[in-house]
Amino acid sequence: MSFPWAKQYTPENDFMKWMDTRLPLPRMVYNVVGVGYPTPRNLNYFWNFGALAGVALVIQILTGVILAMHYAANVGVAFDSVEHIMRNVNYGWFLRYAHMNGASFFFIVVYIHIFRGLFYSSYKAPREMVWLLGLVIFLLMMATAFMGYVLPWGQMSFWGAKVITGLFSAIPLVGPALQEWLLGGFSPDNATLNRFFSLHFVLPFVIAGVIILHIWALHIPGSSNPTGIEVKGEQDTVPFHPYYTAKDGFGLGIFLILFCALTFFSPNLLGHPDNYIPANELSTPAHIVPEWYFWPFYAILRAFTFDFLFIPAKLLGVLAMFGSILLLFFLPWLDKSPVRSGHYRPIFRKFFWFGLIPCIVLLGYLGGAPAEEPYVMLSQLASAYYFAHFLIILPLISMFEKPVPLPNSITESVTGKPLETAA
Amino acid sequence: MAEPEVKEAVEGEGGEVRRRDFINIAAVSFAGVGAGVTVLPLVSQMSPSADVLALASIEVDVSSIEVGQAIKTSWRKQPIFIRNLTPKEIEESKKVDIADLRDPQSFEDRTLPGKENWLITLGVCTHLGCVPLGAAQGEIKGEYDGYFCPCHGSHYDAVGRIRKGPAPTNLEVPEFSFVSDTVVKIG
Numbered sequence: 001m002s003f004p005w006a007k008q009y010t011p012e013n014d015f016m017k018w019m020d021t022r023l024p025l026p027r028m029v030y031n032v033v034g035v036g037y038p039t040p041r042n043l044n045y046f047w048n049f050g051a052l053a054g055v056a057l058v059i060q061i062l063t064g065v066i067l068a069m070h071y072a073a074n075v076g077v078a079f080d081s082v083e084h085i086m087r088n089v090n091y092g093w094f095l096r097y098a099h100m101n102g103a104s105f106f107f108i109v110v111y112i113h114i115f116r117g118l119f120y121s122s123y124k125a126p127r128e129m130v131w132l133l134g135l136v137i138f139l140l141m142m143a144t145a146f147m148g149y150v151l152p153w154g155q156m157s158f159w160g161a162k163v164i165t166g167l168f169s170a171i172p173l174v175g176p177a178l179q180e181w182l183l184g185g186f187s188p189d190n191a192t193l194n195r196f197f198s199l200h201f202v203l204p205f206v207i208a209g210v211i212i213l214h215i216w217a218l219h220i221p222g223s224s225n226p227t228g229i230e231v232k233g234e235q236d237t238v239p240f241h242p243y244y245t246a247k248d249g250f251g252l253g254i255f256l257i258l259f260c261a262l263t264f265f266s267p268n269l270l271g272h273p274d275n276y277i278p279a280n281e282l283s284t285p286a287h288i289v290p291e292w293y294f295w296p297f298y299a300i301l302r303a304f305t306f307d308f309l310f311i312p313a314k315l316l317g318v319l320a321m322f323g324s325i326l327l328l329f330f331l332p333w334l335d336k337s338p339v340r341s342g343h344y345r346p347i348f349r350k351f352f353w354f355g356l357i358p359c360i361v362l363l364g365y366l367g368g369a370p371a372e373e374p375y376v377m378l379s380q381l382a383s384a385y386y387f388a389h390f391l392i393i394l395p396l397i398s399m400f401e402k403p404v405p406l407p408n409s410i411t412e413s414v415t416g417k418p419l420e421t422a423a
Numbered sequence: 424m425a426e427p428e429v430k431e432a433v434e435g436e437g438g439e440v441r442r443r444d445f446i447n448i449a450a451v452s453f454a455g456v457g458a459g460v461t462v463l464p465l466v467s468q469m470s471p472s473a474d475v476l477a478l479a480s481i482e483v484d485v486s487s488i489e490v491g492q493a494i495k496t497s498w499r500k501q502p503i504f505i506r507n508l509t510p511k512e513i514e515e516s517k518k519v520d521i522a523d524l525r526d527p528q529s530f531e532d533r534t535l536p537g538k539e540n541w542l543i544t545l546g547v548c549t550h551l552g553c554v555p556l557g558a559a560q561g562e563i564k565g566e567y568d569g570y571f572c573p574c575h576g577s578h579y580d581a582v583g584r585i586r587k588g589p590a591p592t593n594l595e596v597p598e599f600s601f602v603s604d605t606v607v608k609i610g
Contacts, residue, residue, distance in 0.1 A: 166551035185475045187500045282502045284554040288574045302575050305589045312591040314550055371576035
C-alpha cells in the first residue's frame with residue numbers, strides 16, 4: 001500500500017502502544033495523511049482541491065444537520081420554516097447562507113479537481129478506480145444538490161423537481177410510471193418533499209463512504225503528479241505531513257476567504273430570486289433554470305429539439321445529458337496515450353485549453369440562457385463538440401500524437417532544467 | 424457409522440444431484456425469495472399513496488368563458504386549460520394537414536362533437552412538465568397562436584398540438600363530458 005521507504009508508525013507512550021494493539025486508528029491516520037505517506041515532491045496547487053472538497057463536504061454536513069433542526073419538510077410550512085431560519089433562529093441566516101454557498105463552493109472545487117484529473121490524465125492506469133469512484137461521488141453530489149434545492153419549496157424548487165423528474169418520463173414504456181413512483185404522485189407534492197428531505201440528509205454520508213473508497217484506491221499506487229511519471233525512488237517523495245498538510249492548509253485559507261466573501265457580502269449572487277416566491281403549481285416561472293453547476297448539462301439537454309430516426313427529441317436530450325457524464329466512465333480506455341501529463345502532450349494540450357475548456361464554459365453560459373435562438377443553435381454546436389472531444393478527438397490524438405520527451409525522474413524535473421523548456 | 428453414505432453424498436454418482444448442493448441451492452433460493460419479498464414494501468411505499476390516488480373528478484362551470492378566452496384550473500394537482508375557441512381558430516385547425524404533425528391528431532380527435540368550441544387540455548408541457556403560457560390574457564401564445572412553453576421552447580397550436588420544439592406529443596386531453604350545457608366534468 002505504500003513505498004518501501006515509508007516511515008513506520010511507532011507509538012510514543014504506553015497508552016498509544018496499548019491503543020495500537022487494540023484499535024490502530026492513529027496508525028491509520030499516520031499512514032494516510034501523515035508522515036507515513038510518501039507523496040511526490042512536485043505537487044502543485046491543483047493538488048489542493050481533493051482536500052478542499054473534503055472540507056466542503058464537512059461544512060455542508062455540519063451546517064446541514066443544524067438546519068435540519070429548524071426546518072420542516074411539509075409543503076404547508078417548508079417555505080415559511082426557511083424564512084423562520086432566516087429571521088428568527090439565532091445565526092440562522094448565517095447557517096443557511098453558508099449551506100447555500102457551501103454547495104456552490106463544493107462544486108467549484110470538485111470541478112477544478114476533475115479538470116485537474118483531465119489535464120494530467122490522472123484517470124489512467126493504475127488509477128482507473130480512483131477516477132471511477134470520483135465520478136460516482138460526482139453523481140451522488142448532483143443528486144444531493146438537486147434534492148436540497150427542492151427543500152425550500154420555492155418556485156424554482158417546485159419547477160426544478162417537476163422538470164428533473166420529468167426527465168425520467170422520457171424513458172420508453174416505463175417512463176411515466178417511473179416518474180409517478182419517484183414523485184409519489186402525479187406532480188411534486190408532500191410525498192416528494194418528504195422523501196427528498198430524507199434522501200438529502202442521508203446521501204452526504206454515502207458520499208463520505210465513497211470518499212473513503214476513493215482515498216483507499218488512491219493510496220494503492222499513491223498520488224499522481226504534474227509530470228505524470230511514476231515515483232522512482234525516495235528522492236522523488238516527501239512525507240505528506242508536514243509538507244502537504246501545510247500546502248493544503250494554505251490553500252484552505254484562500255478557499256475560506258473566498259467562501260466568507262461570498263457568504264457574507266453577496267450570499268444570493270449564485271441563487272435565483274424566483275426561489276424566494278413560494279411554490280405555485282399553476283404558474284411556471286418565465287425563465288426556469290437549475291443552479292449554475294448544472295448549466296452545462298442543462299444546455300446539452302435542451303440542445304435536442306429534433307427527432308432523430310425513431311428516437312423522439314425529448315428522449316435524445318435525456319440520453320445525451322446522462323451520456324455526457326456516463327462517457328467519462330470510459331475515459332481511461334478512450335485515451336490510450338501512455339503519457340499522462342498534458343505538459344508533455346502538445347496536441348492534447350491545445351485541444352484541452354482551446355477545445356474542451358471553452359466548450360464547457362460556453363455550455364455553462366448557454367444552460368443559463370433562455371431557450372431561444374441563437375442559444376439553441378450554439379448549444380447544439382457545443383454539445384456536438386463535447387461528445388466529439390471525448391469520443392473522436394481524444395482517441396485519435398492518443399494514436400497520432402508525438403509526445404515531448406519525458407524527464408527521467410520527478411527529481412530531475414524539479415532540480416534540473418525547468419519544465420517549460422522541456423515542453 | 425454412516426461413513427459410506429456420507430461419502431456417496433459428497434461425491435455423487437454420474438450426473439446425480441449431490442445432497443449438499445441441493446441444500447445449498449435450496450437455502451440460498453429461500454433466502455433470495457425472502458429478500459425479494461422484503462424489498463417489495465420498501466419499493467412500493469414510494470408509489471402514490473391511497474389519499475393521492477383517491478382523487479375525485481372535478482366539475483367546472485364554463486358559462487363565463489367568452490369566445491377566445493381561456494381559464495386555468497387545477498385537477499389532480501395539475502393545471503387544466505379550458506379554452507373557448509374562436510370560429511377562426513376552429514377553421515384554421517381543421518385545415519392543418521395532420522400528416523405534417525409530430526403527433527398526428529385531427530381537430531375532431533381533440534374536441535367533443537357538438538361542443539367543438541371547447542378545448543380542454545392538461546396545462547402540462549409533454550416535454551418536461553412545465554405549465555405552457557397562452558391561457559391567461561397577455562401571455563405569449565407562441566408561433567402557432569396556441570400555447571408556448573417557456574422552459575424549453577415548445578410551440579403548440581390553438582388546439583394544443585405540438586408544432587415546434589422538443590415536446591414529443593400534443594397537450595394531453597383528459598377524459599371529460601358535459602353534464603349540462605355549461606358545466607363540464609373532468610376525470
